[in-house]
Amino acid sequence: MTAIANVSRRDFLQGMISAGALVLSVPWLPEKLWAEGSSGFATRADQAALHPSVYVGIDIDGTVYLIAHRSEMGTGSRTSVPLILADELDADWSRVKIEQAIGDKRYGSQDTDGSHSVREFYGAMREAGATARLMLIRAAAQQWGVPETECTTDLHTVVHAASKRRAGYGELASPASKLTVPKKEELKFKPKNAWRYVGKGTPSYDIVDLCTGKADYGMDARLEGMLYASIEHPPVLGGKVKSFDDKSPLKVAGVRQVVPIDPFTPPHAYQPLGGLAVIADNTWAALEGRRKLNATWNNGPNAVYSSEQYKKELQETARKPGKVVRNQGDVDAEFAKAAKVVEAEYYIPHQAHASMEPPAALADFRDGKVTIWAPTQNPQGVQEVVAKQLGIPEENVVCHVTLLGGGFGRKSKPDFIAEAAILSKKSGRPVKVVWSREDDIKFDYYHAVSATYMKAALGPNGKPTAWLQRSVFPPIGSTFDATAQYGGAGEMGQGFTDVPFDIPNLRAENGPAVNHVRIGWLRSVANIYHAFAIQSFANELAHAAGKDPLEYLLDLIGIPRVFNPKETAPGSSGPPEGYAWDIGRLRHVIEVAAKNAGWGKSKMGKGRGLGIAAHRSFLTYVASVVEVEVNDQGEVKIPRVETAIDAGLVVNPELTRSQFEGAAVFGTSIVRGCEITAKNGVIEQSNFNDYPVARISEAPYHTNVHIVDSDAPPAGVGEPGVPPIAPAICNAIFAATGKRIRELPLSRNNLAA
Amino acid sequence: MLKFTVNRVERSFDGDPDMPLLWYLRDVLGLTGTKFGCGIALCGSCTVHQNGKAVRSCTTPLSRVAGTHIRTIEDLSRSGLHPLQKAWVKFNVPQCGYCQSGQIMQAAALLRSNHKPSDQDIDDAMAGNVCRCGTYQRIRAAIKAAAEEVA
Numbered sequence: 001m002t003a004i005a006n007v008s009r010r011d012f013l014q015g016m017i018s019a020g021a022l023v024l025s026v027p028w029l030p031e032k033l034w035a036e037g038s039s040g041f042a043t044r045a046d047q048a049a050l051h052p053s054v055y056v057g058i059d060i061d062g063t064v065y066l067i068a069h070r071s072e073m074g075t076g077s078r079t080s081v082p083l084i085l086a087d088e089l090d091a092d093w094s095r096v097k098i099e100q101a102i103g104d105k106r107y108g109s110q111d112t113d114g115s116h117s118v119r120e121f122y123g124a125m126r127e128a129g130a131t132a133r134l135m136l137i138r139a140a141a142q143q144w145g146v147p148e149t150e151c152t153t154d155l156h157t158v159v160h161a162a163s164k165r166r167a168g169y170g171e172l173a174s175p176a177s178k179l180t181v182p183k184k185e186e187l188k189f190k191p192k193n194a195w196r197y198v199g200k201g202t203p204s205y206d207i208v209d210l211c212t213g214k215a216d217y218g219m220d221a222r223l224e225g226m227l228y229a230s231i232e233h234p235p236v237l238g239g240k241v242k243s244f245d246d247k248s249p250l251k252v253a254g255v256r257q258v259v260p261i262d263p264f265t266p267p268h269a270y271q272p273l274g275g276l277a278v279i280a281d282n283t284w285a286a287l288e289g290r291r292k293l294n295a296t297w298n299n300g301p302n303a304v305y306s307s308e309q310y311k312k313e314l315q316e317t318a319r320k321p322g323k324v325v326r327n328q329g330d331v332d333a334e335f336a337k338a339a340k341v342v343e344a345e346y347y348i349p350h351q352a353h354a355s356m357e358p359p360a361a362l363a364d365f366r367d368g369k370v371t372i373w374a375p376t377q378n379p380q381g382v383q384e385v386v387a388k389q390l391g392i393p394e395e396n397v398v399c400h401v402t403l404l405g406g407g408f409g410r411k412s413k414p415d416f417i418a419e420a421a422i423l424s425k426k427s428g429r430p431v432k433v434v435w436s437r438e439d440d441i442k443f444d445y446y447h448a449v450s451a452t453y454m455k456a457a458l459g460p461n462g463k464p465t466a467w468l469q470r471s472v473f474p475p476i477g478s479t480f481d482a483t484a485q486y487g488g489a490g491e492m493g494q495g496f497t498d499v500p501f502d503i504p505n506l507r508a509e510n511g512p513a514v515n516h517v518r519i520g521w522l523r524s525v526a527n528i529y530h531a532f533a534i535q536s537f538a539n540e541l542a543h544a545a546g547k548d549p550l551e552y553l554l555d556l557i558g559i560p561r562v563f564n565p566k567e568t569a570p571g572s573s574g575p576p577e578g579y580a581w582d583i584g585r586l587r588h589v590i591e592v593a594a595k596n597a598g599w600g601k602s603k604m605g606k607g608r609g610l611g612i613a614a615h616r617s618f619l620t621y622v623a624s625v626v627e628v629e630v631n632d633q634g635e636v637k638i639p640r641v642e643t644a645i646d647a648g649l650v651v652n653p654e655l656t657r658s659q660f661e662g663a664a665v666f667g668t669s670i671v672r673g674c675e676i677t678a679k680n681g682v683i684e685q686s687n688f689n690d691y692p693v694a695r696i697s698e699a700p701y702h703t704n705v706h707i708v709d710s711d712a713p714p715a716g717v718g719e720p721g722v723p724p725i726a727p728a729i730c731n732a733i734f735a736a737t738g739k740r741i742r743e744l745p746l747s748r749n750n751l752a753a
Numbered sequence: 754m755l756k757f758t759v760n761r762v763e764r765s766f767d768g769d770p771d772m773p774l775l776w777y778l779r780d781v782l783g784l785t786g787t788k789f790g791c792g793i794a795l796c797g798s799c800t801v802h803q804n805g806k807a808v809r810s811c812t813t814p815l816s817r818v819a820g821t822h823i824r825t826i827e828d829l830s831r832s833g834l835h836p837l838q839k840a841w842v843k844f845n846v847p848q849c850g851y852c853q854s855g856q857i858m859q860a861a862a863l864l865r866s867n868h869k870p871s872d873q874d875i876d877d878a879m880a881g882n883v884c885r886c887g888t889y890q891r892i893r894a895a896i897k898a899a900a901e902e903v904a
Contacts, residue, residue, distance in 0.1 A: 072849075073849055074847075074848030074849030074850070074886045075848070076848075203842070203845050204845065204847065206850070207842050207845065207847065208834070208838075208842060209850075210847040210850030210853055211834070211838045211841040211842055211846070211847065211850075211853060211857065212786070212826065212827075212829075212830075212834070212838060213784075213785075213786020213787070213825070213826035213827050213854045214786065215850050216785070217788075217851060219785075219788070219789060220779075220785035222783060222785070228780065253768065253769055254768075254769075281780075282772075282776055282780035282781065283776050283779070283780055283789075284769070284772045284773060284776040284780070285769075287792075288769075354885055355849070355851075355885055356788070356790050356796065356798060356849065356851040356852045356883065356884070356885050356886075357788070357790075357849070357851045358789070358790075403849070403850070404849060405788070405849050405850070405851025405852075406849045406851060406885050406886060407849075408885075434789070436792055437790065437791040437792055437793075437795075437796075438792075654845055655845070658845065658848055658888070658891070659848075661887060661888075661890060661891070662848055662886045662887035662888065663887070664887065665884075665886075665887025665889060666885075666887055687791055687792075687793055687795055688791055688795040688796055688883060689793075689795055693883055693885055694887070695880045695881075695882075695883060695889075696875070696876055696879045696880055696882070696884075696889040696892065696893070697876040697880045699887060699889045699890075700890075701872075701890070702890050703890060
């Protein structure tokens with residue numbers, strides 16, 4: 001398979017079609033799990049006495065080097081993926097050293113998005129651990145002249161119980177390295193009751209560094225003789241420099257150079273936006289110099305983009321028939337004879353990622369090669385994009401992956417890293433590109449603005465007999481194909497074509513939308529607007545039918561059964577093998593969340609209410625019950641969120657709980673005040689004053705996360721917590737006030753009594 | 754020539770007095786534990802102590818640093834971990850961790866003046882510090898635990 005690291009349009013579209021239901025990338029495993037170093041860049045693991053795979057090395061002093069080949073942006077993958085290997089190896093975690101991999105295809109996919117890291121590499125990590133363990137056992141058995149079947153391991157030690165002999169992994173590393181690497185069929189995996197780490201909860205490997213200022217992010221990368229760059233980008237996507245002052249910036253002490261960066265050739269994909277870079281001895285001088293550029297621009301065709309007008313167009317499109325992406329039964333016939341029909345429209349504006357670390361990268365170009373230190377979610381993608389930009393082979397791009405100060409999908413896109421590489425080549429010095437917060441907010445790959453139209457016919461018992469849903473948004477595909485106007489299979493499969501309701505007549509449609517800004521993926525992607533519309537509408541129907549929203553939701557979902565959207569939405573990508581919807585699991589998380597919330601147990605006081613929403617994304621079933629308090633001034637407090645999840649086998653429950661707590665805050669930001677709007681093609685927001693992500697006083701006071709025991713294979717945890725939050729909050733607001741929120745953010749609604 | 758101390762070391766500076774302390778710490782001294790988040794005192798990632806009080810280094814020009822004592826996350830604890838850092842570890846507060854230097858410095862200033870902060874005290878003191886990962890409930894729990902240890 002191909003990875004989305006390949007940025008050509010063909011590959012992207014193939015990725016979208018073949019496997020894009022769940023993610024916008026196609027993860028893949030290395031062809032040879034045991035490949036020797038291919039980059040010429042040897043890790044400590046490679047150099048250790050025993051290194052039976054690219055992911056692990058064991059040295060004669062007993063140190064176990066484990067490779068973290070996925071990026072760490074706060075989701076814990078740098079800890080939790082190697083932890084699987086360590087468990088199967090029966091290694092002592094305190095003797096493990098983790099090394100962050102550079103971008104290198106020998107590790108398989110390093111594209112850290114789509115909540116993939118654990119679920120995609122669980123098997124590979126276990127195999128790598130079991131392989132090393134078997135080799136250590138065989139080495140000991142040979143030394144002792146006993147059958148290997150009589151030997152076991154016990155925390156970094158091989159044991160022969162009958163003779164009470166023990167040998168540490170360190171002393172066995174050299175003899176084990178002389179053995180043939182066993183075949184997969186020979187491996188024996190530890191039984192579940194022997195797991196030391198998986199399912200137990202292990203803190204981040206970097207926890208102390210993260211609390212003491214010692215952790216190094218891309219923003220912190222430093223090299224001898226480096227310069228700093230700040231870049232003035234065209235204010236409108238596709239704009240070009242008309243004029244600028246090339247003298248005044250140089251009068252600022254510390255400014256060295258003003259360097260133009262070429263505009264991109266459409267489609268923009270991951271190319272730099274173009275513009276004017278000011279290169280200086282420190283970040284402050286670069287920022288000051290930039291203020292003196294007085295640049296003027298030819299804005300080009302995207303200057304027509306104004307959000308107010310665009311919103312009306314999206315909503316108009318959503319009211320008209322669109323492309324049918326799922327159809328069952330005869331929706332029109334049922335509407336024609338229905339006694340009661342309910343309609344509603346929902347709207348969510350663009351969102352920005354706004355990770356706390358703005359985009360930043362350091363590049364050092366010399367002798368036709370470039371070495372990069374960057375907070376990237378996709379180092380192989382960096383190699384590809386930078387190689388193309390500089391006209392050098394991919395193997396001449398070495399990409400070191402730093403910690404990421406948040407990613408949320410923004411740092412999958414290496415445009416800012418390519419800028420650093422270009423500037424280092426042009427200046428002949430190592431250059432760190434630093435985006436300001438304003439740059440970050442104004443030049444993001446935005447989460448798509450969306451309008452959704454919903455219509456249902458209610459039968460005599462209040463349950464829908466027909467259901468129509470229509471979703472319109474500028475698609476991510478437009479980033480790779482300027483003509484793309486319809487959602488890809490990836491977006492449609494995220495909570496839309498796979499709506500799991502038990503309704504005989506159901507149609508899903510998608511209308512066209514033209515992009516005017518860069519569209520990208522943001523934590524949980526299209527699930528955000530699909531879950532908001534569908535779970536809000538389900539709640540509206542419950543009230544229209546005079547039913548309890550919880551009971552109504554369970555009734556909509558129907559009895560426990562297997563549901564495979566591939567059968568109802570031909571042409572959709574559907575879930576991977578083994579991951580058809582298990583409706584029983586969805587029901588169960590709803591019941592667990594409701595029970596913990598005390599749903600229906602006591603009367604809520606004035607201005608208080610509970611709201612529920614449930615969704616499956618990235619193969620994880622999630623239900624959230626949110627409690628809100630709304631005062632007479634219309635201010636909303638969120639004292640509590642109860643979230644129940646079935647994520648299959650959970651490798652690291654502690655870090656998983658963190659992800660779902662954080663997702664509740666992320667969802668709260670979408671509800672409360674976050675919106676990105678454009679006027680004449682220019683983004684109107686700039687910093688945390690007008691892009692107000694939730695603060696401690698605005699976030700849910702407490703989120704309780706209930707992890708349901710499950711023997712299903714591991715599923716995603718980074719993203720799936722987000723989609724239910726917005727509808728659950730708005731359903732709770734309705735319960736508290738009788739006011740229905742159909743357009744976000746809340747700041748656009750008046751909730752005052 | 755501006756004179757001041759950073760983490761108990763005497764420093765002097767004769768460059769642009771408008772340069773914010775943040776960039777001096779990060780680019781000149783290489784003290785990168787103090788983070789750049791917004792540049793206009795809206796997120797708190799750059800929080801340091803000036804004469805014991807929490808300030809936003811991104812909007813504190815060096816001209817206003819002259820004659821004062823600056824302490825950064827690198828020097829918060831002079832032996833082992835500060836009680837707040839211990840609590841941060843115990844409660845697994847950080848996710849990406851980028852904002853946590855600022856969160857901890859802000860919380861340290863709070864605990865110095867308030868040994869038993871209420872929820873409202875914590876909201877008031879910490880509302881200027883943004884965490885996009887959403888670790889707030891753990892921050893709150895860690896501050897309370899550290900306060901008990903200090904008290």
